[in-house]
Amino acid sequence: MRAVVFHGDGEWGVESRPSPEIRNEDDVLLKVERASICGTDLHILSVPPGHPATPGTILGHEYVATVVATGPSVRHLHPGDRVVIDPNITCGFCEYCRLGFSNMCENMTTLGIFRHGGLAEWNVAPAKAVHKISPQVPLDRATLAEPFSCVLHSFERSAFVPGESVTILGAGPIGLMFLMLYKAAGAYPVCVVERAEFRRRMAERLGADAALNPEVHDIAREITTRTRLGADIVVDAVGTLLPEALQLVRRGGRVILFGMDLRAERELNQYWITRHEISVLGSYIQRTAFPKVVRMLEAGFPPLEQLVTHRVDLEAIGEGFRLLRAGEAIKVAVIP
Structure with a gap:
């Protein structure tokens, strides 16, 4: 073979x-x-x-x-x-x-x-x-069951409440899966930060309330303007952006670390995390999400x-x- x-x-x-x-x-x-x-x-x-x-x-x-x-x-x-x-x-x-x-x-x-x-x-x-899984599920959808199960696990860890604001760093496939899931669950606004224009346009087509270019926009100002206090939840779908995420989340908010990179070593201001009671949550693959994802994909979502x-x-x-x-x-x- x-x-x-x-x-x-x-x-x-x-x-x-x-x-x-x-x-x-x-x-x-x-x-x-x-x-x-x-x-x-x-x-x-x-x-x-x-x-x-x-x-x-x-x-x-x-x-x-x-x-x-x-x-x-x-x-x-x-x-x-x-x-x-x-x-x-x-x-x-x-x-x-x-x-x-x-x-x-x-x-x-x-x-x-x-x-x-x-x-x-x-x-x-x-x-x-x-x-x-049902053979009625399109192959392109079914082949993404594994990454979506990891996204669902992260979503569950974020303790999301409908109406909360979410900022997603990175509009690759993982970031876009988070976008689809949080939008369907009632998040507002959902902002996506991405350098590549092709991916920003995809985020807009999938319902992002804002797709921001960090090379053009002052991201901290944009997120604060749209959310008043900062995002309730910030997702790092890239794996190297924890310091940036900490500047975008509100006091008492949650940062979800999904992306992984062995080479990611960044300096952090621990005082900032403690003083603002920010919860930083790592999220690795999944435990019990896979059977739920199969049912979701069979139902046509996402x-x-x-x-x-x-x-x-x-x-x-x-x-x-x-x-x-x-x-x-x-x-x-x-x-x-």
Whole structure:
């Protein structure tokens, strides 16, 4: 089969690899129908890397597939089922898992980062990672179940109340998912801060009350003018903007840190956080959001397919990487 293989130090290739086989009782053999490129993939391929990964691994942790065969212990899945994959495999036995914090699992591994993932024609995943989804859900929407589950987890952590104001830093796919979710939940105003004009225009089409360019606007003044006190909630969807977020949130407000980058090291004014009683909340993947996301996508919300601006064949994935790095795409779907 053909697959996108990570070699380390920013090196990768589309290569022929043996097709995977069922080896464990709980294995599920999958035919990948569609995948998408995540910002994490770009971080992995950066030099120096912004996210760790195992050299030799087939990349891709956002994908939708069809079940081909299952191991003997699998009961909830059958050949022909359309499925989406939660790529983060937890042990269920460590202290964090037993406390209910599975996203903090001490033995976690991730398909497409540390184990072979979905940027390939075929994949094998453990049954616990595989969620059945209606075949009526468009492929472009279904392939974004994983990132949206992480966004929903962050949304739940933010303790949002309808009518609160939200400012989102970054209008990449994650920032735009936050925009769709907060707008639907009754946030006002929802302001998006983004340098790339292409992404600002997309934010406006998706309902942003303001799409602001930090190279043109005085963002702190703009947010204060629109919200009177500062935003109730500020989301850093980039992963490097905590100091900026602290200047935009109101006293007593919440800052949600979603984006991640190993290279992000910024000086902070701890006094400012304490004096203004600002809650700074990290948010990492998800714990219980995935089944809820499947139901939401089956119900037609949110229309995540609107974020897919480009589609490429697996062999042309390099063009997808280029488009995303240049800020010329929102989400790139990959067809194996």
